[in-house]
Each structure stands twice: as structure tokens, then as C-alpha cells.
Amino acid sequence: MKRPLALLFGIIALGLVPATAQQTPSFPFRDPSLPMEKRIDNILSLMTIDEKIDCLGVPTAVPRLGIPSYGGSEGIHGVVQRGGGNQHRTSITTTQFPQPPGMGETWDPELVRRAAAVEGSEARFITQTPKYDRQILMLWGPQADLARDPRWGRSEEVYGEDPFFNGTMVVSFIKGLQSGSDDSGTKYWQAAALLKHFLANSNENGRTSSNSQFDDRLFWEYYSVPFRMGFLDGGAKAVMASYNAWNGTPMAVNPILKSIVIKDWDVDVISSDGGAVTDLVTQFKRYPTLKEAVVACLHAGINQFLNQYKSETREALKDGSITEAEIDALVRPKFRVTIRLGLLDPPDTVPWSKIKDSPEPWNTDEDKAVSKQMALESVVLLKNANSFLPLQKSSVKSIAVLGPLADSVHWDWYGGFPPYAVTPLQGIKAEVAPGVAVNYAADNTNDAATKAAKSSDVAVVVVGNDPTCGPDMAHAWNQDASTRPCAVPSDGREGRDRESITLEQEELIKQVYAANPRTVVILISSFPYAINWTQASVPAILHMTHASQDEGTALAEVLFGAYNPGGHLVTTWPKSLDQLPPMMDYDIRHGRTYMYFKGEPLYPFGYGLSYTTFEYS
The missing domain is CATH 3.40.50.1700 (Glycoside hydrolase family 3 C-terminal domain)
Known part of the structure; x- marks a missing residue:
């Protein structure tokens, strides 16, 4: 995201009220024996329209009903709690692993799972221990993009250039974060993973109005692979839409959010990126007003804004461009995450609830x-x-x-x-x-x-x-x-x-x-x-x-x-820029990655020596 972190984490802090902080009556949504959708039916029936609009932001909380937020925190190689923000919070130290390319360079999916399990456990501790009490159970990671070009400024955030390799690491990270270092068999998540940034967001210069052009084959065989694996094999239920457009349509309003991400991959939370909704008006010039951009995002399936658009949403409700029933349908899947995290169930039934009183x-x-x-x-x-x-x-x-x-x-x-x-x-x-x-x-x-x-x-x-x-x-x-x-x-x-x-x-x-x-x-x-x-x-x-x-x-x-x-190595290292296609050429068949690289690289994908000597016989 490109917007000030202080503002963003101030927004995240809003509405973070732990369930134990209030005396609340026993509602049907607190009955773990009921089907999930029945519990959510009850929640929605009790909420006011303003509470529903509030839940279109990061804090999916209803303080009046004692429903806490799972919040959010950056977390691609460790929980990020650097402090500051509107709340002037102090920093919290957390275990910091190598940047994701370094995690990838281990070629060890099981170790990546263990690292993510550490991160998830530390997020639980920070959320549940009275000393900190910060709701950060949705970690914004892993980064499922692909390092298609070594000039990309954010290639430091992704595992490598190969879709299956990246997908394997993404799946391991998700499983560790959500299920711990070994799958204990509990139905509850330790923490929730939010994949980013969907889709083909691998240029920084001009990214808020750029257009990534490539055909459906590259969509299915390259750019979407780590995301698809993360959802279908890893079990992630959340994703952040990217700033850019794909084939002319900005990702924040792209029809594939509904037709593929929600319908085929069963994703519950689709987040905008910071400022991306405003970019639809100021950068892409796609909508004349911010209200129309907000409505378009909601209709496309976005149900988590990183910025606040409450007044625009209320205006849209008033003029009929969005209905309360549509907002109910958008808010509903967010409470599935709340329930999977065990935030509405008795603590003694949620194994992760014990992570609070131990040493840091x-x-x-x-x-x-x-x-x-x-x-x-x-x-x-x-x-x-x-x-x-x-x-x-x-x-x-x-x-x-x-x-x-x-x-x-x-x-x-x-x-x-x-x-x-x-x-x-x-x-x-x-x-x-x-x-x-x-x-x-x-x-x-x-x-x-x-x-x-x-x-x-x-x-x-x-x-x-x-x-x-x-x-x-x-x-x-x-x-x-x-x-x-x-x-x-x-x-x-x-x-x-x-x-x-x-x-x-x-x-x-x-x-x-x-x-x-x-x-x-x-x-x-x-x-x-x-x-x-x-x-x-x-x-x-x-x-x-x-x-x-x-x-x-x-x-x-x-x-x-x-x-x-x-x-x-997890990427091809060229000898010079002359060996690379133009930065905005998203068709990797024109000379990108080990699959299509032209000429001799300095180091190939997968390269790495050892002190041990080997010979074939």
C-alpha cells in the first residue's frame, strides 16, 4: 500500500473491542452447535445498518453485541507492530525472518510452514494477552505475486518467479499461519491469511493507473497459479485486490473477483488496497465521483475497504444504487472468518485461546x-x-x-x-x-x-x-x-x-x-x-x-x-538489462523467467552450490 501507515493503523484500531470487555446476553450466534450460516443470520438480524457499513472496513466488529474484530497487520515475514499511528501506540518486537525471497531460497516448504506458525502464534499472543490487547488476527500475507522482472521494486516481497514454486510456498505459509506448525485437527484457525495482491501487480512506476496485458492462458498457467493454490490447497479465505488493471479493467472492479475468486475459489474477504478506490476516480478516470467508485467496488465483490467510505455508502443506500440486502451479502462472509478464528465461541473450546499468559x-x-x-x-x-x-x-x-x-x-x-x-x-x-x-x-x-x-x-x-x-x-x-x-x-x-x-x-x-x-x-x-x-x-x-x-x-x-x-536462487539473474524485455511487457513468453529467458544468465533459477562435492555414477 502507498498511503501513510500511521493513518492506516489508526483505522485498524477502531472498533477493536474484545468480547470479554462487555457483559453481553447469550445470542444464538454464540451457540457453536448451530450451523455457521445460521449464526451469521442471527448476527445480521441484530445489526443496524450503520453497524453493517462499519463492517465494510477493516474492523469487522459489533461492540454493542460483544463481537470483536479480528483486525489486521502486515505479516509477510513476521508480524509488524512498529507502533505509531493515530493511537500513538508503542512498538512491539516480534520474530523477523528473512525477506520472502530468502524464505524461498531455502526451498524448504516445511520450514516456511514453521515460520508462519511462529508468526500466527505471536499474532495470537499480541491479540489475547492483556499487556497488548491488539486485534491483529488477520495477517496481510503471504504475497502471492510473481517476480517476473528483477527491476520490480516489490520483488523483495515474493518467493520467486515460478508459479508452482511460489504456490507451494504460499500454501505452506497459509497452513502454518492458520493451522500451526502441525495440523492439530482443530476446526479453529490460529490466525487468518490474506493473500496479496491480485493480480499481476509487478510494476511500481505508474501502478495506480497501469494496465497489465496478457491472455487467458497466462492468467491460468502463470499469474493466478499461486493464488489459486493458496485458496484451494492452502485454505486461505481472504485476498487483497491490486492497484493495476488487467486488460483494461482495474482489479478493484474486475468481474473476475466474483466470477472466479468468489464463485470458484470460495474466498470470503476481498480487500481494496490503500487508496485504490480513490484511484478509480483520480488515476483511471473511470468514475466521475467517489460514491460511484465505491458502489462499483461493492458490486464487484469488495467487502473490505482499507480507507473509510461510510458517507459514500450511506449516500448510495439513500439513492438506491446499493441496497441493504447487498450489504448483508457482502458483510456475511466476513463473519465466517470471525467464527473460524473462534472469536464467538467459549475460550475453553478454542485451543489457540491459551496463547496469552505464556512468556513473550x-x-x-x-x-x-x-x-x-x-x-x-x-x-x-x-x-x-x-x-x-x-x-x-x-x-x-x-x-x-x-x-x-x-x-x-x-x-x-x-x-x-x-x-x-x-x-x-x-x-x-x-x-x-x-x-x-x-x-x-x-x-x-x-x-x-x-x-x-x-x-x-x-x-x-x-x-x-x-x-x-x-x-x-x-x-x-x-x-x-x-x-x-x-x-x-x-x-x-x-x-x-x-x-x-x-x-x-x-x-x-x-x-x-x-x-x-x-x-x-x-x-x-x-x-x-x-x-x-x-x-x-x-x-x-x-x-x-x-x-x-x-x-x-x-x-x-x-x-x-x-x-x-x-x-x-528463486529467480533468474541476468547479466544486464539488455537481456530483459520492456518492463511493462507482461507476456513472459517474450523472454522472462527461466522458461523463456533468452541468452545466458549470470545465475539460473535454482542455482546454488555446496561445500559438499558430488559426482554421478
């Missing part, structure tokens, strides 16, 4: 173990000439740890605050033998990096992108900032595509390598880079994505051989 889960050994395992499995060995790695502790007496990312762990737009964060420098210091000199320099100002490299047995250069596009961007999340070019051309983010895939910091690598050929490059990045010189020159290269709280620990254990890297 992100501080437990169990959650930390999943985080570390995910970090370890996500490391990809891109090059290892002459078995340069692993480094032998006994022979390394001094090591230079260099580069702008050597002593930091970067968060991204959709990451939270972790309980701890181990930088590469900290991880290496903890891993080396006692007495080893660790020489650090962030850059080569006054030859600091080259001097450190020359005086060390081995040099480790840690480089990559900045997921927030620089420190100024981290606090400038508004419409102007969200479309402003990043200061570094190869950086990207939500709202802005990358202008280059060249690693600007490769010059630092060249300087360090000239000073000490025993150089290891660690590329921590959200995206592919055309590191052609580095691949041809330095003896060893590792890749990892951002945002893992165990980043430094995992990298150090891989560097020194405590862990054998087994990660594999």
Missing part, C-alpha cells in the same frame, strides 16, 4: 530456533573457487570485515522490530577463534577498507541494497515519497522500480580485491544484481536477503563451516 514468544528458544534455521537455510553459495570456503578457524589469525552493510541489519517496508539483530560483524566476532583480530571499515574513506584488507589474512566485503531507499525515505512515506526515485539507481521499494541492476558498490569490491585477493563477497540483497566482474574475479560469493534477526550468526556459521550452505 519471540523471546523463547523455540521461536529463536526457527528464526536461526530459516536464516541458515536461506544462504546461497554463488561461487567457491578452489574450495576457498569454508574458512579454517585455525589458519585465520586476522580478518577484515568491510562494507556498508557489514555492521547493520536492514529492515524493510513490511518488516517489524526484532527482539535482537545480529550484524555480520557481530556474527563473525562471535564465531572466530579467541585472539583473532577483526578489522572493520564501513567504506574506503582514507583507504580504510584497503588498509584493513592488506593487514588481514582474509577480507569479507558485505554489500547490497538499502530496502528503504536511504534514511530519509524511512520516515517519508507519503504519496510524493512513494514515487520519488531512489538515490541509488539499483535500489527499489514499494512505489518505485529499480533503474539499474548494476551493483554500485562493486567498485569497493575491486579496491579490496586489489589489496587482498583472498576476498569473500557477501551480497545481502532483496533483488538480483549483475555482479559480472565479481563473479569472474573473487574466489567466493555468498547471497542472503535482508531483515533476518539472525543474519550475522547464519553468515558467520556458513563462512567458517559450522553450516553447509544449501540455499538456491
Whole structure:
């Protein structure tokens, strides 16, 4: 989403009244033995029209009846509770896993399920413990889009470029989030997954009025596959419509929301994205008034607005362009989610209700173990000439740890605050033998990096992108900032595509390598880079994505051989932009992904080495 997070989370906070906070009479909707639809019939019969309109927003709550909201929170690689907003809330630390491409690079669906189970459990804890009492049981994730082009600014949010691969990871994430690390057999969900962004939303520049053009075959065989798998195989019941149009029709009003997503895939909640309804008037010029845009969205099946359109909805009711019966039909499926989460049933019948009085889960050994395992499995060995790695502790007496990312762990737009964060420098210091000199320099100002490299047995250069596009961007999340070019051309983010895939910091690598050929490059990045010189020159290269709280620990254990890297790339890494079709060409058959890529890539989809040697016989 592109709208201010402070406003959005203020909206989410409205109407979040736990059922236990009020003395409410026993209504039929509280009887678990009744069929779900009968319970919802009772709810709707008791609601006023204003309460129904309120439930077209994120808080699907009826405080008067003691019906709580399940709320919402970002959560593609960890629960996001950074604080702020209209309520001036404090931040809550939560377990933070690598960005989704890194989770994908594990090629381990079961581990992805375990990570999502951690996230779901932490969301339950934050919702149910009196210390926090924030209703965040619908997590806005996983991201089921596809990384069709390495320039896409939000490819840092998706698992990879292959539809079946992405769908497999999406299904695992949903099952972990909703059913826990192992399916306990309970009918209740731990948390609810909301997939995003449907459909073909893989360009940032101009996304609020852009048109993704491709045929029905690509719809069925490529772009819709992870979503379909997520709904039919994973059991998700919620999705967010994307900003863009498909073949000329904006997704917020696209007929396929009803004809396929609701009818064929049995989805209950279809959310607009932030500001997308207004975009129908101001960007697409499709409707003359906001009221008409709101009505069109409701008729298309949207039943959750991220912004408030109460006055427009009331006006539409008054002039007959929408009816109360139609609003009932839109609100009804949202209460199915409420019931599946067990929010209307006695707590002793809902296994997840016990997650509230335990120690904060992100501080437990169990959650930390999943985080570390995910970090370890996500490391990809891109090059290892002459078995340069692993480094032998006994022979390394001094090591230079260099580069702008050597002593930091970067968060991204959709990451939270972790309980701890181990930088590469900290991880290496903890891993080396006692007495080893660790020489650090962030850059080569006054030859600091080259001097450190020359005086060390081995040099480790840690480089990559900045997921927030620089420190100024981290606090400038508004419409102007969200479309402003990043200061570094190869950086990207939500709202802005990358202008280059060249690693600007490769010059630092060249300087360090000239000073000490025993150089290891660690590329921590959200995206592919055309590191052609580095691949041809330095003896060893590792890749990892951002945002893992165990980043430094995992990298150090891989560097020194405590862990054998087994990660594999999830996208095709080109050698140059010349190998790619135009950004807005959505027909992947023109040269996108490993299926249709033309020429020789720098690294193919699925690439990844190991310290182990193999031979076929």
C-alpha cells in the first residue's frame, strides 16, 4: 500500500473491542452447535445498518453485541507492530525472518510452514494477552505475486518467479499461519491469511493507473497459479485486490473477483488496497465521483475497504444504487472468518485461546530456533573457487570485515522490530577463534577498507541494497515519497522500480580485491544484481536477503563451516538489462523467467552450490 501507515493503523484500531470487555446476553450466534450460516443470520438480524457499513472496513466488529474484530497487520515475514499511528501506540518486537525471497531460497516448504506458525502464534499472543490487547488476527500475507522482472521494486516481497514454486510456498505459509506448525485437527484457525495482491501487480512506476496485458492462458498457467493454490490447497479465505488493471479493467472492479475468486475459489474477504478506490476516480478516470467508485467496488465483490467510505455508502443506500440486502451479502462472509478464528465461541473450546499468559514468544528458544534455521537455510553459495570456503578457524589469525552493510541489519517496508539483530560483524566476532583480530571499515574513506584488507589474512566485503531507499525515505512515506526515485539507481521499494541492476558498490569490491585477493563477497540483497566482474574475479560469493534477526550468526556459521550452505536462487539473474524485455511487457513468453529467458544468465533459477562435492555414477 502507498498511503501513510500511521493513518492506516489508526483505522485498524477502531472498533477493536474484545468480547470479554462487555457483559453481553447469550445470542444464538454464540451457540457453536448451530450451523455457521445460521449464526451469521442471527448476527445480521441484530445489526443496524450503520453497524453493517462499519463492517465494510477493516474492523469487522459489533461492540454493542460483544463481537470483536479480528483486525489486521502486515505479516509477510513476521508480524509488524512498529507502533505509531493515530493511537500513538508503542512498538512491539516480534520474530523477523528473512525477506520472502530468502524464505524461498531455502526451498524448504516445511520450514516456511514453521515460520508462519511462529508468526500466527505471536499474532495470537499480541491479540489475547492483556499487556497488548491488539486485534491483529488477520495477517496481510503471504504475497502471492510473481517476480517476473528483477527491476520490480516489490520483488523483495515474493518467493520467486515460478508459479508452482511460489504456490507451494504460499500454501505452506497459509497452513502454518492458520493451522500451526502441525495440523492439530482443530476446526479453529490460529490466525487468518490474506493473500496479496491480485493480480499481476509487478510494476511500481505508474501502478495506480497501469494496465497489465496478457491472455487467458497466462492468467491460468502463470499469474493466478499461486493464488489459486493458496485458496484451494492452502485454505486461505481472504485476498487483497491490486492497484493495476488487467486488460483494461482495474482489479478493484474486475468481474473476475466474483466470477472466479468468489464463485470458484470460495474466498470470503476481498480487500481494496490503500487508496485504490480513490484511484478509480483520480488515476483511471473511470468514475466521475467517489460514491460511484465505491458502489462499483461493492458490486464487484469488495467487502473490505482499507480507507473509510461510510458517507459514500450511506449516500448510495439513500439513492438506491446499493441496497441493504447487498450489504448483508457482502458483510456475511466476513463473519465466517470471525467464527473460524473462534472469536464467538467459549475460550475453553478454542485451543489457540491459551496463547496469552505464556512468556513473550519471540523471546523463547523455540521461536529463536526457527528464526536461526530459516536464516541458515536461506544462504546461497554463488561461487567457491578452489574450495576457498569454508574458512579454517585455525589458519585465520586476522580478518577484515568491510562494507556498508557489514555492521547493520536492514529492515524493510513490511518488516517489524526484532527482539535482537545480529550484524555480520557481530556474527563473525562471535564465531572466530579467541585472539583473532577483526578489522572493520564501513567504506574506503582514507583507504580504510584497503588498509584493513592488506593487514588481514582474509577480507569479507558485505554489500547490497538499502530496502528503504536511504534514511530519509524511512520516515517519508507519503504519496510524493512513494514515487520519488531512489538515490541509488539499483535500489527499489514499494512505489518505485529499480533503474539499474548494476551493483554500485562493486567498485569497493575491486579496491579490496586489489589489496587482498583472498576476498569473500557477501551480497545481502532483496533483488538480483549483475555482479559480472565479481563473479569472474573473487574466489567466493555468498547471497542472503535482508531483515533476518539472525543474519550475522547464519553468515558467520556458513563462512567458517559450522553450516553447509544449501540455499538456491528463486529467480533468474541476468547479466544486464539488455537481456530483459520492456518492463511493462507482461507476456513472459517474450523472454522472462527461466522458461523463456533468452541468452545466458549470470545465475539460473535454482542455482546454488555446496561445500559438499558430488559426482554421478
